[in-house]
Amino acid sequence: MKHILFAATLAAALSACTVGTPGMSVGLGVGTSIGRHVGLGTSINIPVGLDRTRSGGNTKDGVNVVEEQIVTYFDAQGNARNQSVKGGFHRQLISKRSNEYIVQDFYSDNNQKRTDPYTLPRNRLMDFRAHPEDGTLTTYAYNGNVMQQQVFKNGKLVNAKY
Numbered sequence: 001m002k003h004i005l006f007a008a009t010l011a012a013a014l015s016a017c018t019v020g021t022p023g024m025s026v027g028l029g030v031g032t033s034i035g036r037h038v039g040l041g042t043s044i045n046i047p048v049g050l051d052r053t054r055s056g057g058n059t060k061d062g063v064n065v066v067e068e069q070i071v072t073y074f075d076a077q078g079n080a081r082n083q084s085v086k087g088g089f090h091r092q093l094i095s096k097r098s099n100e101y102i103v104q105d106f107y108s109d110n111n112q113k114r115t116d117p118y119t120l121p122r123n124r125l126m127d128f129r130a131h132p133e134d135g136t137l138t139t140y141a142y143n144g145n146v147m148q149q150q151v152f153k154n155g156k157l158v159n160a161k162y
Contacts (some may be wrong), residue, residue: 010024037124038110041114041157048128058079064068069092069093070090070091070093071090071091071092071093071101071103071126072090072125072126073085073089073090073091073108074088074089074090074091074128075087075088076088077127078128078129080126080128084108085108086108086109087106087108087109088108088109089105089106089107089114089128090106090108091103091104091105091106091125092104092105092106093125094117097119099121099122100119100120100121101119101120101121101122101125102119103117103118103119103120103125104116104117104118107142109142110142111141112140113140113144114137114139114140115137115138115139115140116136116137118131118132118135118136118137119132119133119135120132121133131150131152131157132152133152133154133155134152134153134154135151135152136149136150136151136152137149137150137152138150147162148161148162149161157160
């Protein structure tokens with residue numbers, strides 16, 4: 001019995017030492033002993049989460065770009081906060097393209113989208129009232145209806161629908 005327990009423990013320990021599996025996993029193993037000091041077993045490694053900090057090596061300018069990572073939280077007045085607040089918002093980083101960051105804002109209370117994805121330069125990521133240099137910013141009301149659509153060219157508002 002002691003040999004079987006040792007072999008099962010060894011198999012489980014070896015299954016936890018896998019390479020290439022992202023995040024955390026649980027290893028289950030079964031084994032038997034061959035002689036006094038050698039065990040033989042098999043195991044299965046079951047991932048229980050993904051490593052959301054992996055970015056495929058994209059770490060330009062010291063920023064680790066992560067899909068759907070929360071950049072910051074804002075309170076109801078648009079002030080940056082360290083954590084989610086009732087009646088507030090949060091900005092998620094979708095991806096990075098060249099020197100622009102594609103972000104999307106959400107209502108923190110119900111996780112409904114507040115904007116469609118839009119691009120920002122790095123120095124505007126923490127600015128609640130930031131808008132794209134060139135492109136459209138569509139903002140949604142809490143109930144999901146379109147509240148406004150603004151079109152920007154060279155940083156200036158050129159068209160708006162309310």
